[in-house]
Amino acid sequence: MKAIRCKAYGPPSSLVLEDVDNLKPKSNEILVEVKACGLNFPDTLIIQGLYQFKPELPFTPGSDIAGIVKEIGDQVSHLKVGQEVFGFVAHGGLAEEVLVPSNACFPKPPTMDFPVAASFLMAYGTSYHALKDRGLLTKGETLLVLGASGGVGLAAVELGKMMGAKVIAAASTDEKLALCKGYGADEIINYTKQDLKSTIKEITEGKGVDVIYDPVGGEYSEAAFRGIAWNGRFLVVGFAAGDIPKIPLNLPLLKGAAVVGIFWGAFAIKNPKANMQNTMTLMKWQAEGKLKPHIHAIYDLNETSIALEEMTNRKVRGKMIVQI
Numbered sequence: 414m415k416a417i418r419c420k421a422y423g424p425p426s427s428l429v430l431e432d433v434d435n436l437k438p439k440s441n442e443i444l445v446e447v448k449a450c451g452l453n454f455p456d457t458l459i460i461q462g463l464y465q466f467k468p469e470l471p472f473t474p475g476s477d478i479a480g481i482v483k484e485i486g487d488q489v490s491h492l493k494v495g496q497e498v499f500g501f502v503a504h505g506g507l508a509e510e511v512l513v514p515s516n517a518c519f520p521k522p523p524t525m526d527f528p529v530a531a532s533f534l535m536a537y538g539t540s541y542h543a544l545k546d547r548g549l550l551t552k553g554e555t556l557l558v559l560g561a562s563g564g565v566g567l568a569a570v571e572l573g574k575m576m577g578a579k580v581i582a583a584a585s586t587d588e589k590l591a592l593c594k595g596y597g598a599d600e601i602i603n604y605t606k607q608d609l610k611s612t613i614k615e616i617t618e619g620k621g622v623d624v625i626y627d628p629v630g631g632e633y634s635e636a637a638f639r640g641i642a643w644n645g646r647f648l649v650v651g652f653a654a655g656d657i658p659k660i661p662l663n664l665p666l667l668k669g670a671a672v673v674g675i676f677w678g679a680f681a682i683k684n685p686k687a688n689m690q691n692t693m694t695l696m697k698w699q700a701e702g703k704l705k706p707h708i709h710a711i712y713d714l715n716e717t718s719i720a721l722e723e724m725t726n727r728k729v730r731g732k733m734i735v736q737i
Contacts, residue, residue: 449479451735479498483510516685541695649673
């Protein structure tokens with residue numbers, strides 16, 4: 414089968430497309446013929462050796478997949494050969510076939526096409542876990558989303574509105590913020606033109622925001638934290654800006670605030686039942702037309718490097734998909 418391979422850590426241009434051996438599922442695995450793979454910002458870090466874990470070289474990147482069941486292990490009972498599915502893997506998705514753990518593979522609703530299914534699980538799974546389980550976001554609270562036009566950011570905007578929050582979307586261009594408005598943002602902040610802290614204070618009339626969703630890091634994290642409300646929750650989702658911020662610990666002390674880490678992949682592995690419940694809720698909302706992933710562009714497998722380069726340069730709004 415053909416697969417994108419990372420043979421040495423480096424930029425997207427260092428990836429190669431080549432033939433590798435076909436796969437065979439273990440007893441609790443599902444072999445999926447991949448039809449689409451959604452790209453996520455961690456993919457750009459994994460291939461550079463900059464992510465929380467480093468797969469053994471060489472490896473195939475890609476986590477969000479959708480496709481057709483080709484073979485099942487002898488302990489798999491909830492799926493059958495020929496069934497359309499979507500799921501999540503640590504890596505391996507950018508290939509014609511992938512092995513998916515049985516507890517991370519779900520029947521694909523007939524209303525979902527493959528690109529939409531491949532854009533769904535990581536973005537919405539991460540954001541719903543962050544807002545519901547870790548941020549304890551409640552109706553009437555104010556949510557600030559940094560990097561709000563990206564895959565997880567836009568999902569957080571959409572879910573925050575559904576959960577009854579007032580949503581402030583912050584992003585780097587007016588074009589990106591226009592998309593956020595279309596997904597329900599009540600207020601917008603262009604943090605390349607406006608001072609983040611003072612604008613937060615102005616919008617919230619001095620109160621501050623209850624929950625901050627931060628997949629960006631860098632220089633904006635501390636500025637956002639200085640605009641947090643008493644008993645606020647600062648959700649550490651990722652570091653798309655490249656720099657891991659060092660927030661002075663007197664800030665959470667003075668605001669009675671919590672700094673909360675978000676690692677959805679680990680949550681899904683350690684708490685599969687809770688993750689399954691979240692996933693079922695998200696799938697129900699999607700079937701009802703309440704969640705609509707925004708797909709920025711669709712590339713072919715041999716164009717993966719181009720797609721990841723677009724993501725690295727922060728030109729992507731919503732999700733980027735590789736079709737196979």
